[in-house]
Amino acid sequence: KAGVTQTPRYLIKTRGQQVTLSCSPISGHRSVSWYQQTPGQGLQFLFEYFSETQRNKGNFPGRFSGRQFSNSRSEMNVSTLELGDSALYLCASSLLAGMGKNIQYFGAGTRLSVL
Amino acid sequence: GNSVTQMEGPVTLSEEAFLTINCTYTATGYPSLFWYVQYPGEGLQLLLKATKADDKGSNKGFEATYRKETTSFHLEKGSVQVSDSAVYFCALSDLEAQGGSEKLVFGKGTKLTVNP
Numbered sequence: 001k002a003g004v005t006q007t008p009r010y011l012i013k014t015r016g017q018q019v020t021l022s023c024s025p026i027s028g029h030r031s032v033s034w035y036q037q038t039p040g041q042g043l044q045f046l047f048e049y050f051s052e053t054q055r056n057k058g059n060f061p062g063r064f065s066g067r068q069f070s071n072s073r074s075e076m077n078v079s080t081l082e083l084g085d086s087a088l089y090l091c092a093s094s095l096l097a098g099m100g101k102n103i104q105y106f107g108a109g110t111r112l113s114v115l
Numbered sequence: 116g117n118s119v120t121q122m123e124g125p126v127t128l129s130e131e132a133f134l135t136i137n138c139t140y141t142a143t144g145y146p147s148l149f150w151y152v153q154y155p156g157e158g159l160q161l162l163l164k165a166t167k168a169d170d171k172g173s174n175k176g177f178e179a180t181y182r183k184e185t186t187s188f189h190l191e192k193g194s195v196q197v198s199d200s201a202v203y204f205c206a207l208s209d210l211e212a213q214g215g216s217e218k219l220v221f222g223k224g225t226k227l228t229v230n231p
Contacts, residue, residue: 042221
């Protein structure tokens with residue numbers, strides 16, 4: 001069974017640009033979550049989607065957005081990039097919804113560098 | 116809010132040494148607890164988990180026990196190998212969100228280096 005696939009693996013952008021990252025979850029998984037990893041802040045939750053609906057959102061500005069498609073694939077978008085957006089963006093998928101029984105499986109991440 | 120505190124290291128050990136990485140948490144309710152491992156240039160891999168008090172998670176020689184009385188989930192391995200060199204993250208599942216959503220709350224990570 002294929003794991004969580006994130007594309008692209010690496011991105012270089014300049015300040016003010018926008019970027020779209022893609023995530024394909026494990027087959028059958030309907031929940032997709034996104035996390036930002038930086039040396040200073042560690043791993044921080046961005047948002048979670050289930051059945052094409054955003055159910056939870058972390059403490060990030062509105063420049064960060066996402067969506068989920070009917071096949072559970074997800075994209076996240078960052079507009080008006082800032083230097084501080086440079087990070088590893090991780091996507092995770094899980095099989096069931098809620099109740100503390102979920103296991104989140106992570107992709108390899110997309111490394112975004114903002115120059 | 117819920118939070119996880121783990122020793123930040125870095126931790127440097129010789130091969131076959133005993134490993135302990137401390138992790139304590141603050142949470143309402145009874146979250147599931149996890150240890151994830153991140154090898155250089157890769158994403159996170161689930162190492163082990165525990166879903167209720169006194170559960171012991173184990174995998175690849177690593178163990179951790181869910182201790183509700185001390186709100187801890189310390190990671191241990193009796194004999195580390197060079198291949199165990201990685202960053203280890205303790206995490207809990209935050210059940211406070213509405214609508215059945217849950218997110219992972221992570222500790223800062225502990226970098227482990229094992230020398231031959």
